[in-house]
Amino acid sequence: MYLFEEMKLHDYEQVVFCQDKASGLKAIIAIHDTTLGPALGGCRMWPYETEEEALRDVLRLSKGMTYKNAAAGLNIGGGKSVIIGNPKTDKSEALFRAMGRYVESLNGRYIIAEDVGTTEQDMNNMYLETDFVTGSTARAGSSGNPSPKTALGVYYSMKRTAKEVFGTDSLEGRVVSVQGVGNVAYELCRLIREEGGELIVTDINEEAVQRVVDNLGATSVGIDEIYGVEADIFSPCALGAILNDDTIPQLKVKAICGSSNNQLAEGKKHAKMLEEKGILYAPDFIANSGGVIAVADELTGYDEERTITQVKTVYNQMGQIFAIAKEQNITTVEAADHLAESRINQMLNVRRTFLQTEKSSICKR
Numbered sequence: 001m002y003l004f005e006e007m008k009l010h011d012y013e014q015v016v017f018c019q020d021k022a023s024g025l026k027a028i029i030a031i032h033d034t035t036l037g038p039a040l041g042g043c044r045m046w047p048y049e050t051e052e053e054a055l056r057d058v059l060r061l062s063k064g065m066t067y068k069n070a071a072a073g074l075n076i077g078g079g080k081s082v083i084i085g086n087p088k089t090d091k092s093e094a095l096f097r098a099m100g101r102y103v104e105s106l107n108g109r110y111i112i113a114e115d116v117g118t119t120e121q122d123m124n125n126m127y128l129e130t131d132f133v134t135g136s137t138a139r140a141g142s143s144g145n146p147s148p149k150t151a152l153g154v155y156y157s158m159k160r161t162a163k164e165v166f167g168t169d170s171l172e173g174r175v176v177s178v179q180g181v182g183n184v185a186y187e188l189c190r191l192i193r194e195e196g197g198e199l200i201v202t203d204i205n206e207e208a209v210q211r212v213v214d215n216l217g218a219t220s221v222g223i224d225e226i227y228g229v230e231a232d233i234f235s236p237c238a239l240g241a242i243l244n245d246d247t248i249p250q251l252k253v254k255a256i257c258g259s260s261n262n263q264l265a266e267g268k269k270h271a272k273m274l275e276e277k278g279i280l281y282a283p284d285f286i287a288n289s290g291g292v293i294a295v296a297d298e299l300t301g302y303d304e305e306r307t308i309t310q311v312k313t314v315y316n317q318m319g320q321i322f323a324i325a326k327e328q329n330i331t332t333v334e335a336a337d338h339l340a341e342s343r344i345n346q347m348l349n350v351r352r353t354f355l356q357t358e359k360s361s362i363c364k365r
Contacts (some may be wrong), residue, residue: 039079042115153290
């Protein structure tokens with residue numbers, strides 16, 4: 001990869017490589033855009049096979065956060081970080097404190113949060129070194145684990161998607177196939193089951209699958225079988241790029257709405273393939289925005305009731321996306337991008353006028 005060419009192509013602001021020999025930290029922080037405010041995004045810990053794979057992932061994810069935060073109406077930009085390592089065996093207090101020091105060195109340009117492979121305790125360890133962290137239970141007024149709010153947002157997105165396809169937002173009697181049943185997906189499955197929906201699930205973690213089968217009466221299938229099952233809605237809740245040339249032809253559903261990021265291997269191409277197949281796609285960065293809405297609320301003093309109310313507005317947002325797609329005869333992915341880009345461009349124009357602040361050192365004597 002030619003890094004500067006990639007950064008120029010997608011207009012990334014900054015990439016920071018983090019290394020600490022004592023703790024074994026190998027991490028990358030990517031800041032995509034700070035037009036709307038400081039970049040906020042989770043820290044993913046994953047055993048990437050190569051450093052380039054980690055770099056590509058953090059770049060893709062950070063750009064996704066810019067669009068997610070903008071479309072959600074938040075006054076924050078987009079960033080992401082990845083730690084190269086096995087979250088089951090490579091964690092230590094020293095590793096996350098070292099990561100916290102790197103976050104602190106950015107002086108608020110990047111605010112870190114939980115993601116795949118990291119937990120509240122990891123955020124607590126980083127909080128020992130930096131204030132620019134959300135989801136830490138060591139901080140008074142923390143939002144805590146964002147998974148339940150992410151699940152709530154996906155649930156309301158799924159209801160609005162069902163309304164668009166079936167004429168009603170009720171999930172009672174609807175069959176939902178779920179790929180990946182981790183923390184977010186388990187809570188999503190519980191909400192679906194509570195409303196009377198039926199579940200077909202899969203995951204590489206057999207214990208996680210058995211939990212949903214035992215507690216929620218789900219039916220389990222093999223990892224590769226999930227694409228071909230007959231269901232009303234497919235909910236991707238594992239890693240990204242699973243909707244591609246091979247999997248889309250196998251789908252036997254009317255809609256897709258899930259929590260995982262970057263579900264489409266190639267955005268425009270595979271969005272069009274789904275549209276041609278008659279499958280309504282709920283753009284992932286809209287559907288899964290509940291978690292970032294929750295952690296962003298910490299920046300002004302967390303309030304649970306206010307956060308839940310805001311997360312539920314994802315229902316209307318999704319409806320707006322479907323309306324834009326119809327009116328302009330474009331895919332739902334293009335409609336979601338249009339909504340996010342319009343807000344960013346609007347604020348770029350608003351902020352063109354110079355404003356002196358107390359923190360500015362320009363012209364001070």
